[in-house]
Amino acid sequence: MEQSVGSLQELALKRKERLKALKTRQLQGRDDDEEEEPEKKKALSEEVEEKHREIKLRNYTPEDEELKDRQVPKAKPASVEEKVRDQLEAANPEPIIEEVDLANLAPRKPDWDLKRDVAKKLERLERRTQRAIAELIRDRLRGSEEELAEAVGAVGVTEGDSD
Template sequence: MEQSVGSLQEQALKRKERLKALRGRQLHGREPQDGEPDSKRALEDLEGEEKHRELKLRNYTPEDEELKERQVPKAKPASVEEKVKDQLEAANPEPVIEEVDLANLAPRKPDWDLKRDVAKKLEKLEKRTQRAIAELIRERLKGSETELAGAVGAVNVEEGEEDSD
């Protein structure tokens, strides 16, 4: 890795010569060489455009007459109220559906179709069940009436015996 001082000086001189040549090409506007990469060409083109940029004065009020011509006219601020109204109108979309049925939103149970099909048969069975319950109640009431009559007769007999004592 050690290099002699002479070789380092030679490399530095070569580098200086290349830099001088590069500066000379940039200043005199030369044609790019075919071996030169595109990125170098693009950088050189950008530097050339920056030199010819037109001066625009936005915030500075010049005193010189020539510079006053380059001054950009002051922009008038737009009405804030109108912009806010536009933004509020854009933020409020019109509702597509006004009423939402919760039954349509909730997922259905897997056996919903079975319940729908069996509902008519269940109505018939419910009527028959109610009739059967009514008959059973009537039979019990008839049975309890006879038992009640017997119990009342027995009580009367006992009361008569007690009265005779």
């Protein structure tokens, strides 16, 4: 770790040389920039001249024909009544929902999604159940008609015997 005084001086000299080289490079870079700057300044000044604002004449009535094109037409004051009417309409918004559906406000039961998913299948089963019940009723009616016919026939036979 200990270095001799001579080696430290050599390191300092090398560092000074590097710093000088760095300064010369920076100065050369500035010289190059200074040579380019007049060209940049010219381009910027041309852009500024192109971007100048076009004159708009609001209160001045020009006599020159070219300047008459730049004259802005007279502004008409807006009607205060219309502005007030617009503000009043904006202050009274129309109600978005006219009726409140209590079913939407009430909390849902935990099985609401299951009922929703099964509803279509239950509709089909309900129709089939109604058909089956109707068919069973028809069968019973047919059976009761036959029994009724037999009962009527039996009653007719017993009446015929008594004559």
